[in-house]
Amino acid sequence: MSRHAPRQHGRIESAIKLAIACGVMLLAVALAEDARVERVRTQEPRNGNVRIGVLGLFEPRELTVSAEDNNALILHSEQQTSVLERSSGVQVAEVRSIGSVLAVRVGTSTVHTSTLTITGRDGGPAGFVLSVPGKIARHYRGTLELKPVSGVVVAVVSMDLETAVASVVGAEGLAGAPIEALKAQAVAARSYLVAGKGRHSEFDFCDSTHCQFLRDPPGPGSVAEAALATRGLVLAYDSQPFAAMYTRSCRGRTRTPLELGLPSGVYPYYSVDCKYCRLHPSRWQSRISARNAATLRDSDESSRLQLNRRLGWGTAPSNTYIRRKQGEHVILEGTGQGHGIGLCQSGAMAMAKGGADFAQILSHYYPNTTIVFMRRLGANR
Numbered sequence: 380m381s382r383h384a385p386r387q388h389g390r391i392e393s394a395i396k397l398a399i400a401c402g403v404m405l406l407a408v409a410l411a412e413d414a415r416v417e418r419v420r421t422q423e424p425r426n427g428n429v430r431i432g433v434l435g436l437f438e439p440r441e442l443t444v445s446a447e448d449n450n451a452l453i454l455h456s457e458q459q460t461s462v463l464e465r466s467s468g469v470q471v472a473e474v475r476s477i478g479s480v481l482a483v484r485v486g487t488s489t490v491h492t493s494t495l496t497i498t499g500r501d502g503g504p505a506g507f508v509l510s511v512p513g514k515i516a517r518h519y520r521g522t523l524e525l526k527p528v529s530g531v532v533v534a535v536v537s538m539d540l541e542t543a544v545a546s547v548v549g550a551e552g553l554a555g556a557p558i559e560a561l562k563a564q565a566v567a568a569r570s571y572l573v574a575g576k577g578r579h580s581e582f583d584f585c586d587s588t589h590c591q592f593l594r595d596p597p598g599p600g601s602v603a604e605a606a607l608a609t610r611g612l613v614l615a616y617d618s619q620p621f622a623a624m625y626t627r628s629c630r631g632r633t634r635t636p637l638e639l640g641l642p643s644g645v646y647p648y649y650s651v652d653c654k655y656c657r658l659h660p661s662r663w664q665s666r667i668s669a670r671n672a673a674t675l676r677d678s679d680e681s682s683r684l685q686l687n688r689r690l691g692w693g694t695a696p697s698n699t700y701i702r703r704k705q706g707e708h709v710i711l712e713g714t715g716q717g718h719g720i721g722l723c724q725s726g727a728m729a730m731a732k733g734g735a736d737f738a739q740i741l742s743h744y745y746p747n748t749t750i751v752f753m754r755r756l757g758a759n760r
């Protein structure tokens with residue numbers, strides 16, 4: 380027995396070694412699978428909220444706010460609080476900008492105040508409808524601040540970061556995009572919301588394409604699913620989250636900010652091949668006066684935006700075009716939609732249809748980046 384003991388012991392030892400080796404391998408596989416997601420402490424928005432300036436494009440002098448369904452809304456003005464509630468029969472507040480104050484009419488009474496904050500009954504977020512009378516009505520979920528600025532009612536909705544992500548993907552996502560493309564879009568949109576502040580003084584972001592287009596929060600469906608499946612994930616370069624830019628379609632290769640006269644931020648971007656756009660370019664044509672054409676500098680994003688702001692967003696949809704003279708006019712013939720930097724939504728959609736997952740899409744359009752899971756500053760986990 381004693382002669383056999385070492386052999387048996389050796390067998391047990393080998394079995395243990397094998398078990399440990401298997402365990403290590405399994406752990407290694409698990410880590411490799413998880414390696415795409417790094418956990419970092421980062422500047423998650425304060426209270427997990429972002430402040431979005433909404434409906435500013437309409438420059439509204441008057442807005443109406445109404446409670447949704449059977450929710451109550453509490454209006455906090457400087458002097459008093461009042462309640463909007465369907466069951467009380469008073470459901471709408473009309474808010475007008477008069478000089479440096481707001482006139483707030485609820486039912487038959489009007490109060491004047493320099494700011495108005497609207498919350499749920501517990502002081503927290505609530506669902507509400509905000510309208511520019513005769514023009515637009517949108518649903519939001521959050522708390523609302525209204526104030527007069529140069530005769531206009533400025534409306535700022537403080538909403539949960541994830542509500543904002545889903546609302547952006549709902550507005551910016553391409554129709555019919557597969558779930559993995561929407562997930563890539565959600566990570567890019569969240570990265571922008573986490574790291575791209577500072578373009579406005581009254582709020583963090585506007586709701587137009589200047590920042591990111593944002594509409595009503597989506598109902599159940601693939602957009603909400605994409606936001607939920609990527610909850611807390613952002614793109615980072617050197618472990619630092621950055622404001623990920625994206626474009627509707629490129630010219631077959633993406634651009635870098637430097638190529639278009641834009642400053643490089645945390646992430647330098649790379650010009651990457653986009654097979655879908657190379658094979659299926661999105662072409663456009665427009666006709667402008669020679670005088671207007673003279674203000675458009677080639678490969679210069681800011682002059683393109685200035686021209687589009689003056690003449691409409693369809694004037695020069697991208698920075699890739701040729702000019703053709705036609706009498707007093709210039710014909711622009713181009714390809715692509717948008718600045719062409721970062722993730723190309725058309726290419727991402729094609730990659731997802733071809734079986735790529737969101738991490739593969741993101742690593743193609745944002746080389747040398749990692750996907751990180753945000754941890755709140757000061758949090759232990």
Ligand SMILES: [Zn+2]
Nearest residue numbers: 584585589590
């Ligand atoms: Zn903006």
Ligand SMILES: [Zn+2]
Nearest residue numbers: 629653656723
């Ligand atoms: Zn593309």
